[in-house]
Amino acid sequence: MTDSAIRIIHITVKSDRVIAQVEVADERHAYTTPSLITALLPAYPHLLEHACVNGCGTTFGAVARRTSLPHLLEHMAIENQVRAEADAEGAIPNGQRTQAQGDESHYQGARGAAVSPATYMGKTRWTDRARRMAHVELSYADDLVALAALRDAARDLNAAIALEEATHP
Ligand SMILES: [Zn+2]
Structure with missing residues (x-):
């Protein structure tokens, strides 16, 4: 096992989004790899x-x-939010989730026909590239769901990286 590759240091809850300050522990994990993405796709x-x-x-x-690890965390957290919403609405098959069109990084979760779909947007940027600090912003429908989505994304990402390092040291 390795120490956590990515760590959420602080989360600010705003009225329209949460802003997570994250830190990538080591330069070797600053960017994603094809094998890391492959490992995460089943989940x-x-x-x-x-x-x-x-x-x-x-x-x-x-x-x-080949993107920054915090950018991957953002999209994992968005997927967790969509999943949590679908679970709350009552089991929507994966195939019925639709992808939103738009000009920001976002993902649209399809819900029942009578319910307007929620769209989650995210944005990631390095705030201090040398120290591997970044801000990950996420819109939310429920702030507690967003916090859990971020926490679970970091947990799953760290587990996948730890497994990779154990398998291919
Ligand atoms: Zn993106």
């Missing part, structure tokens, strides 16, 4: 379909295999 099957504004395309899939 986060919609990751690559998320709408995302980036230099390479319109989906997170365009950059997922």
Whole structure:
């Protein structure tokens, strides 16, 4: 096992979004790798379909295999929020979740036809690249769900990296 690769240091809850201050412990984990994404896809099957504004395309899939680790955390947290909402609405099959079109990094969770869909947006930027500090911003429908989504995303990401390091030291 390795120490946590990514750590949430502080979370600020605003009226329209949560802002997580995160730190990547070591430079070797500052960016994602193809094998890390492959390892996460079974638990986060919609990751690559998320709408995302980036230099390479319109989906997170365009950059997922080589982007900052905090950016990956953002999209995992968004997927956890969509999942939590779907669970709360009562089991919606994965295939019925739809991807939003738009100009920000976001993912739209489809709900029952009578309920307007919630759209989650996120944004990630390094605040201190040398110290590997970043801000991850997430919109939310329920702040407690957003906090849990971030916490679970960090836990799953750290577990996947630890497993990778144990398998390919
Ligand atoms: Zn993105």
